Amino acid sequence: MSAVQADARADGREAGAPARPRVAVFKLSSCDGCQLQLLDAEEALLELAGAVDIVLFREARGRSEPGPYDLAIVEGSISTPRQLEEIKEIRASARFLIAVGACALSGGIQALRNAVEYGDTVARVYPTPAYVRALATSTPVSDHVRVDLELPGCPVDRGQLLGALAALLGGHLPRRSTAPVCAECKRRGYVCVVVARGEPCLGPVTNTGCGAICPGMGRGCYGCFGPSQPPNVAALVRRFEELGDAPERARDRFRLITSSAPAFRDGLAASAGEPGRTEVTP
């Protein structure tokens, strides 16, 4: 963003003082949880407000300023016809675009509908389906526009988000590890729930970044940070079955918060093709 910063200066938007980057926070189809990570950041939020101008953040302030923005932070998936337009407008208004959270990165939990017949589902859920103006699928931001940086999580990890902003303000791209949650469990000395308790856990195939919250509480990971480095889904499905999951249950564990992440979806499809399996992935 330092290049962006220099541009802002050249624009002379604040003659005299060096202009601070203009930041906008947008929300599409999502629960607001990722924005709350920013809003709840307390002292760090004040520090951030000292380093940038937050000119649009509907969750936090009533007044919004129009673009262009040096940085757009986008939460949420593309789930309605209006959002198809909106994301293009956001992209056009922003020099650097960060997509945050499982919804923006893989369609979120609402992408569960991608695998079923849309019309049927709407009819079953809503008394007056005609009022619902939604797309048949929920898709990630990167399906529609260029994304400069993706930060996973449900919600995004506050430390990771602030760290990324600090790196960008310092003029370099943030480091984004693709190691699995296991790496974090072991660094923190958490006991492995698979080995010590026989509890299915998505940690071995899920991207690190959350601080291994769930295994730290003695639970298996739900995979909310999405796939890590190319994951071996088939091997973990087999392990879940050995631990007592029925075949469909083992596979459903991958179909939750980041069900539409290609590495999980394709991994399941590949594992369905293994000898001895007849079932077809939707």
Next chain:
Amino acid sequence: MRFLDREGLGSLLARLVAEGYELIGPTVRDGTIVLDRIEAVDDLPAGVGEVEGPGTYRLVRRDDRRVFGFAHGPDAGKRFLFPSSEVLGTIGRRNGHLTAPPAEAGAEGRRAFVGLRPCDLHAIEVQDRVFRGGPEPDAAYAARRDGAFVIGVNCTAPGGTCFCDSMGTGPVCTVGFDVALTELDHGFLATAGTARGGDLLEEAGSREATPGEAAEGHRLLANARVHMGRSLDTSDLPGLLYRNRRHPRWADVAERCLACGNCTSVCPTCFCHDVVDDVDLAGETATRVREWASCFSVEFSHTAGMEVRTSREARYRQWLTHKFASWIDQFGTSGCVGCGRCITWCPVGIDVTEEVAAIRADDGAVALEVGA
């Protein structure tokens, strides 16, 4: 050989505490025996045993009150001597000037390790070669290491994945201890490895062991040797692995391996790490942190703009070949001490002894092409 009863061990530990040592010993947490800070002999896992196998670890009740009646959990000395995350330094910027406050050396106090196993002691010697054996010794590691007091415990109950006997590292402590114990029903046989250890044994009220006690110790340890959970044929391991770089078994294991890196994290000799810089929002302070990393991560092989080991097959082969072969070229010792932790704590139960045996069974099945 000396003999120390349970009370005597208690007073030995109390003396270490009085001298300012922090005690690190085995204790039960989350269904596992972990190494953690303990206060006294009562924190040791009395009457607890374990069943270990590939990908599984369960605690069981023993029908005695032994405090070292198990093999080990996931932790070894590594977690404390080579911490999983360590600040290497900070740099500040004030009014256009850079400042680098000197690192706080020896921030942690001295530690006394209680109950490290023979394989663990060998693993510390291996990491010594890595961190302080070269021309640029790691000062923080050396300080932690020099400050440590070590009570080793000989193994009378090897775990289901142990193969130290094959690797020549156990089940009896031979290196790196101040005091080594063998647990009997009514107390401990004790040997001093250093003068300091000998003095402490005296002060803690030990007495000469009776011939009967010494013989019982011998019997238990001889019995341990024949109750190793695993074994490994170590003959010419480097040659075997180097000439089988294209063996079909690598693809077979890659199909099962999650590349999760748990094996490298629990391995007491694995030392790979990443160095990460963090800046604060104001752009005034940068912190450089060293943290555990793993050769199983794709990102770990990121070199000059690209990843050089993109397949799981290449990464598994890299790990196993480094452990058992190129480690010897690099450090003059095997990188494996036979503790079996990588087998137990692998979520899918991949067993290094089985993988090596499978390669040996088909040695040369696929010849290396000339020049490969």
